[in-house]
Amino acid sequence: EAYIPKIIDVNYIEGSGDERWRSQNFPWTKKLEANNKKVFGNHSFRPNQREVINATMSGCDVFVLMPTGGGKSLTYQLPALVCPGITLVISPLVSLIQDQIMHLLQANIPAAYLSANMEWTEQQEILRELNSDYCKYKLLYVTPEKVAKSDALLRQLDSLYVRELLARIVIDEAHCVSQWGHDFRPDYQGLGILKQKFPNTPVLALTATATASVKEDVVQALGLVNCIIFRQSFNRSNLWYSVIPKTKKCLEDIDKFIRENHFDECGIIYCLSRMDCEKVAEKLQEYGHKAAFYHGSMDPAQRAFVQKQWSKDEINIICATVAFGMGINKPDVRFVIHHSLPKSIEGYHQECGRAGRDGQRSSCVLYYSYSDYIRVKHMLSQGSIEQSPLTGYGRANMTNSGRILETNTENLLRMVSFCENDVDCRRLLQLAHFGEKFDSATCKKTCDNCLKIKSFIEKDVTETAKQLVELVKLTGQHFSSSHILEVYRGSLNQFVKKHRHETVRLHGAGKHLAKGEASRVLHYLVVEDFLVEDVKKNDIYGSVSSILKVNEAKVRNLFGGQRIILRFPSSVKAPKQGKPEVTPAKGSLTSGKLCLPQIDTPVQPQREKDLDLS
Numbered sequence: 290e291a292y293i294p295k296i297i298d299v300n301y302i303e304g305s306g307d308e309r310w311r312s313q314n315f316p317w318t319k320k321l322e323a324n325n326k327k328v329f330g331n332h333s334f335r336p337n338q339r340e341v342i343n344a345t346m347s348g349c350d351v352f353v354l355m356p357t358g359g360g361k362s363l364t365y366q367l368p369a370l371v372c373p374g375i376t377l378v379i380s381p382l383v384s385l386i387q388d389q390i391m392h393l394l395q396a397n398i399p400a401a402y403l404s405a406n407m408e409w410t411e412q413q414e415i416l417r418e419l420n421s422d423y424c425k426y427k428l429l430y431v432t433p434e435k436v437a438k439s440d441a442l443l444r445q446l447d448s449l450y451v452r453e454l455l456a457r458i459v460i461d462e463a464h465c466v467s468q469w470g471h472d473f474r475p476d477y478q479g480l481g482i483l484k485q486k487f488p489n490t491p492v493l494a495l496t497a498t499a500t501a502s503v504k505e506d507v508v509q510a511l512g513l514v515n516c517i518i519f520r521q522s523f524n525r526s527n528l529w530y531s532v533i534p535k536t537k538k539c540l541e542d543i544d545k546f547i548r549e550n551h552f553d554e555c556g557i558i559y560c561l562s563r564m565d566c567e568k569v570a571e572k573l574q575e576y577g578h579k580a581a582f583y584h585g586s587m588d589p590a591q592r593a594f595v596q597k598q599w600s601k602d603e604i605n606i607i608c609a610t611v612a613f614g615m616g617i618n619k620p621d622v623r624f625v626i627h628h629s630l631p632k633s634i635e636g637y638h639q640e641c642g643r644a645g646r647d648g649q650r651s652s653c654v655l656y657y658s659y660s661d662y663i664r665v666k667h668m669l670s671q672g673s674i675e676q677s678p679l680t681g682y683g684r685a686n687m688t689n690s691g692r693i694l695e696t697n698t699e700n701l702l703r704m705v706s707f708c709e710n711d712v713d714c715r716r717l718l719q720l721a722h723f724g725e726k727f728d729s730a731t732c733k734k735t736c737d738n739c740l741k742i743k744s745f746i747e748k749d750v751t752e753t754a755k756q757l758v759e760l761v762k763l764t765g766q767h768f769s770s771s772h773i774l775e776v777y778r779g780s781l782n783q784f785v786k787k788h789r790h791e792t793v794r795l796h797g798a799g800k801h802l803a804k805g806e807a808s809r810v811l812h813y814l815v816v817e818d819f820l821v822e823d824v825k826k827n828d829i830y831g832s833v834s835s836i837l838k839v840n841e842a843k844v845r846n847l848f849g850g851q852r853i854i855l856r857f858p859s860s861v862k863a864p865k866q867g868k869p870e871v872t873p874a875k876g877s878l879t880s881g882k883l884c885l886p887q888i889d890t891p892v893q894p895q896r897e898k899d900l901d902l903s
């Protein structure tokens with residue numbers, strides 16, 4: 290069988306560990322330092338800020354993955370200030386843009402924005418100013434729709450470019466480019482035109498959330514050239530994670546949890562529907578908490594009022610849909626509770642991330658029930674689920690909606706498997722989703738799974754791994770990981786039945802394994818690149834799905850004697866069939882070190898303590 294290469298060529302260079310970008314001998318270093326202090330009032334740089342600024346000012350295309358609150362804005366605002374010409378910033382929401390402009394003007398940095406709902410004369414005036422040789426603006430913010438629709442803007446950018454005054458193009462919230470992201474925005478996909486038209490202007494793409502496939506999508510769609518990637522650990526060591534089975538007594542449980550751990554402290558409870566928000570808030574009030582609700586069908590003044598009360602600690606608990614959270618910067622949120630299942634791991638990570646910005650210990654508790662999964666799935670298919678303000682734009686037209694639904698379902702399934710996993714470190718699971726390796730020993734029992742595990746056994750899972758790889762091949766490398774797992778466990782649902790003839794040998798081969806074990810091994814195969822998750826785009830219907838392909842080069846080692854040994858909690862029984870082989874075969878490439886929780890080559894050069902999120 291022919292080797293199937295990765296469809297998307299990796300077109301980027303890792304920048305995070307590169308000493309060159311840390312140098313303080315760039316011609317602009319002194320100017321940066323001075324302006325960072327004087328204009329922005331910062332005493333120093335946060336992790337990766339200096340590196341990103343040096344790379345973009347050297348003229349490279351740069352992709353930045355930095356957690357929310359990490360300080361992404363400075364990485365383009367400071368260069369904008371010290372470079373000649375204008376920086377164009379694409380940002381998804383007018384409200385975010387207005388907020389940024391307000392801050393810039395307060396710091397005496399001239400900035401403007403163009404949006405479709407502005408008076409035409411006002412837009413004209415800004416465009417005219419851009420045309421002037423002494424243009425006063427250092428930054429121009431636009432929405433992606435503006436780039437797509439306004440020829441007048443493109444003409445002005447052309448003229449700036451020709452006069453060598455288009456200093457930099459910034460794509461904020463760059464994950465919106467990708468359908469794999471949780472905030473897909475069709476107009477972001479058209480932004481590739483900028484690199485085509487202005488090839489010599491460096492592009493800086495910024496996001497707080499990107500899985501490997503999102504990242505590749507973004508790099509490709511924007512046409513970034515030899516792009517340098519900066520990322521840092523997304524681990525939030527002060528957040529304590531747990532997933533708790535949701536029962537009928539869920540609200541009593543929540544009351545008890547808050548009372549015992551965070552009484553009178555500030556928190557957010559994320560609810561699925563508007564009605565849930567109101568019900569949960571009412572119940573908590575009955576229990577004696579200062580709670581209020583927040584959702585999309587309240588009028589803006591009412592919403593602003595509730596948010597303000599919460600910010601000023603007049604109420605502690607806000608029961609909200611995901612509409613609540615964008616741009617919220619309250620440092621002392623002590624808990625984030627999910628009253629029902631989040632839509633994706635990215636969403637979960639972001640929502641939890643609103644807790645503990647001040648670095649103090651905070652709790653993230655998710656109440657999970659399978660019936661919530663069905664409910665969320667249904668609401669997604671009906672389009673009746675409330676979205677974050679960013680996502681709302683995603684449902685632009687019918688051709689997109691089918692594709693978005695599929696992506697949503699896949700994202701939701703991953704969230705389900707996160708909740709059902711009662712073995713692996715919650716941090717490791719979240720970070721693996723973002724392509725980050727994490728040594729779960731560093732969790733130090735700050736998640737429910739690490740806490741309950743007392744001892745480990747090492748187990749040779751090579752046979753399971755081989756069977757899973759074979760199964761991927763037998764099914765023609767067309768299917769998602771969830772499908773492969775279903776077949777392996779012997780599931781008999783309609784879809785699986787239909788394909789049974791091809792896979793009869795391995796159908797149900799993993800039946801005897803302990804719960805979660807097969808998915809753990811499959812997960813490992815993907816993380817270690819034996820299997821590659823690929824985006825399948827169906828041109829006729831425009832649908833996408835994630836499918837597993839075999840990386841023949843890696844897999845050859847596996848069938849040539851390499852052993853895979855993983856750690857399991859000692860309660861998991863060894864497989865009934867076959868002898869466990871724990872000694873690595875002679876000459877194999879790896880040793881017992883291959884254990885998933887003990888990966889000793891972290892991709893992330895930044896240690897968690899470097900992550901200043903205050």
Ligand code: ADP
Pocket residue numbers: 331332333334335338355356357358359360361362363
């Ligand atoms: P992001 O876009 O990554 O979510 P922002 O750019 O909005 O984050 O920055 C978050 C906060 O951090 C802002 O209040 C900003 O002023 C502050 N900040 C950014 N860089 C620094 C720094 N080097 N020192 C101190 N505060 C900083």
Ligand code: MG
Pocket residue numbers: 361362461
């Ligand atoms: Mg930002």
Ligand code: ZN
Pocket residue numbers: 713714715716717729732733734735736737738739740
């Ligand atoms: Zn853990």
